Amino acid sequence: MTPTTKTPSKKEIQNVLKECETHNKKHHCFTTLCKEEAQKQKKAKGTLSGIYISVKDNICVKDVETTAGSHILKGYLPKFDATTIQKLKEEGATIIGKTSCDAFGFGSFNTNVGKGFSIPKNPHDTKRTTGGSSGGSAAITQLATFPHVSLAESTGGSIACPASFCGIIGLTPTYGRVSRYGLIPYANSLDKIGIMSKKVSEIEPILKVISGFDEKDGTSLKEPLNLNAPKKLRIGIIKESYAKGIDPEIQKALKSILTKLKQKHTITEISLPLTTTYGVACYYILATSEASTNLACLSGLRYGQELPKKNKGFNSYFTEVRTKSFNQESKRRIMIGTFTRMAGYRDAYYIKATKVRTKIIQEYKKAFKTYDVLISPTMPFIAPTFSNIDKMTPLQNYLSDILTVGSNLAGLPHASIPIGKKEGMPIGLLAITDHLKEGTLLQTLKEIEALQ
Amino acid sequence: MKFTTDIVIGLEIHAELDTQTKLFCSCATKGNQQPNTRCCPICLGHPGTRPVLNKKALDYATKLCLALGSKLTKEIVFSRKNYFYPDMSKNYQITQFEEPIGTGGTITLKTGRKIQLTRIHIEEDPAALAYTHGMKNSDSVLVDYNRAGNPLVEIVTEPQLTSPAEARDFLNRLISVLGYLNIFDITRGIIKADANISLKESNYSRVEIKNISGFKEIEKALTYEITRQKTQLRRGLKITRETRGWNPTSKTTLSLRTKETEADYGYILEPDLSLITLTDELIHLMKKEIPELAQQKSERYQREHKLSKEDADVMSMELELAQLFEKVATKIDPKLAARWLRRELLRVLNYNKKTTKEIQFNEKEIIELLSLVQTNTISETTAQKLMEQLMEKPFSPKEHIKKHNLEQVTNEKEIETLCKETIKEHPQAVKDYHAGEQKSLHYLLGQIMKKTRGKAEPTKTTKILKKELKKKEL
Known part of the structure; x- marks a missing residue:
């Protein structure tokens, strides 16, 4: 992707959309293709003219169906652009479509799509998952032959995981780096909009555009984007990367990269016991607590599928709406999240988890006193096949996030980058830097990219 | 608990x-x-x-x-x-x-x-x-x-x-x-x-x-x-x-x-x-913006103006009324001001179902009105009426009484003539009064007020009327 600074012609856009349609038939990357919208968009001249952008379906694009991959939001047409979308449009980028995801981002394999949606297929092997929840974004990023990046979103690893499984780069910036205005929330204190691309160099121009304080999002950061980086990196290899349960071939790929990196940078081992032990539990308590309140608005009154007849009390009406329209995983997370904040359990789960989260942040902060970047594999295994996923219990499912939840809980910038293959399937490396150190993160990615 | x-x-x-x-x-x-x-x-x-x-x-x-x-x-x-x-x-x-x-x-x-x-x-x-x-x-x-x-x-x-x-x-x-x-x-x-x-x-x-x-x-x-x-x-x-x-x-x-x-x-x-x-x-900024509040004002009114606790409480309860009172009290005896604002202004407001925020006139009119009361230039009855009229449309009470000749009659000779006339015109009432009917005195006073459109100074009039009636008894 080289910025063309040339506004695309009708024909060019048509060709891009045609290609997307072809990919979609086989890989189900999109929930909606902006056939008309892409042509109608006012083409501003800017740093992103000629660049095509796919957008995870939980980010609002004005007048384009935005469902967050769920059945209950089918037909929802936002009346506004998310701040990121507005900024991208202003710089001349063309929005081509909304990408498939687990409904509301609830999943690691993109198999929890809403009723009526198709599960995206891994570009390397259609019998395997793309990873989730930003699976559609990862797939189209791998498949696109036109200048393209995808706008994705991560709550607990939803960018890194599919990036790893599809063999692309997925970067999640510091929490608050990018405005969340217009992002349909999963867990507001964890949600981060990020970028997927094929090459490291493609990330920077997009990040520059979408970063910055937004008065519509009180949690967005005022600090300017800092792209400075040290030449020599102090790399910490997270000890738990070599734990049991992590595919030995992935460990091997990681070791081989580290050997190369060692020639220029310092590498030592670091242990993050708290994060590794409590991260997943802490994450699922906080994420579901917040998610269960976010989804409350989908009651079929103002938002969510309406029932044809409203001739019953509000309680039985919304109960029926929600019973009919939410998928199993959404119901599971609503129930977990409602339980964890119920009187009598709240202190033991929700409040405790907020405290554990602070401890986890402290653990990372301490590590960044001696390290510029922390490294581990992104996922404990390569993209599993759909038949293997079917055999997994919800708990096994959740445990697959073990390496990605930490940096997400701590709001740290992190990225997955491919470092090799096993059985033809990509292996991803996860790099984590301190808050606001996107520059160091990009530098790390460039160094690793150059080694291959 | x-x-x-x-x-x-x-x-x-x-x-x-x-x-x-x-x-x-x-x-x-x-x-x-x-x-x-x-x-x-x-x-x-x-x-x-x-x-x-x-x-x-x-x-x-x-x-x-x-x-x-x-x-x-x-x-x-x-x-x-x-x-x-x-x-x-x-x-x-x-x-x-x-x-x-x-x-x-x-x-x-x-x-x-x-x-x-x-x-x-x-x-x-x-x-x-x-x-x-x-x-x-x-x-x-x-x-x-x-x-x-x-x-x-x-x-x-x-x-x-x-x-x-x-x-x-x-x-x-x-x-x-x-x-x-x-x-x-x-x-x-x-x-x-x-x-x-x-x-x-x-x-x-x-x-x-x-x-x-x-x-x-x-x-x-x-x-x-x-x-x-x-x-x-x-x-x-x-x-x-x-x-x-x-x-x-x-x-x-x-x-x-x-x-x-x-x-x-x-x-x-x-x-x-x-x-x-x-x-x-x-x-700090917000602290600076907090004005003297009702309770402090009430205490100050009692201390500085010697108002009764009740009057001071009423005067200070609402900011608008307190502000009005403080302005009036610079020119008028604070006790008189408090009494008038409390009894008359609030009565008229209540009657018109208005709040102090909706008063159209300002302290100038009230000060004029009350200085007329303070100097005995107009009777309380006239002042009450003027207060009612002020609520409808602001005007200068001073000019108004001049224009409509509403100054209080305080000249004793004039009052004596009025009393004599009234006694003459109402013999039955005079007879009743002499028979011990106190009500008849009020009736006769009422007649004098009617004649003067409330302008006769009540204390003096009562005194002179009684004197004249006594003369008749003999």
């Missing part, structure tokens, strides 16, 4: 902060009355929108805490109060739970008793529900989001009030503070309360009354509830812990739910609003 009084009342009062825009978006808080015209994706809770705190609301609440002696929190945090109800598009309300903006504080009642506050917190107003055929008979409900997201403060008292009248006095005093701080618009007057009440006779079994609108209603609801509970107890029935609703039409309370089914709001921190630090600078 150990209670000793016959009645124990605690209040949770919601007052709307008078900001231009809503608590979390830039929609107007007032203006267009057409339903659903003052709303946007944020106050409608469109998925993907985020609340952003209105700093003005924070300023106002900070001021209120400072004025009531509430301890301010260092960091402002909000929570989501979760429950499904059609008046909330998000199905949660953004409020303060864990850490309210203010803890503690007091309000001093008329009697001097201090009522402790538990907490003060900020929250958003839900939408308004409209039932086309009343709550019970409508098969649907309409939702108006104009109000949704308006900023409210909730003030919670300790259960220390001992009667409905005290509750009303408490509210009056709270409204006075809100008015002095200029953070509450009394003309829109949106003040709501939940009240909990318990009686000694029922061993303080607590009943909560929800959603009482308007402070006169609060007193009524409490009075009704006390009577209801006493009647129940007299009949040998128990008072159960429950939540009741106030029906302003039937003027009764009705059971909503018992405590066993109390809602669990599953509070979590509002993750979209980042922590806001209440800086010392802001607190």
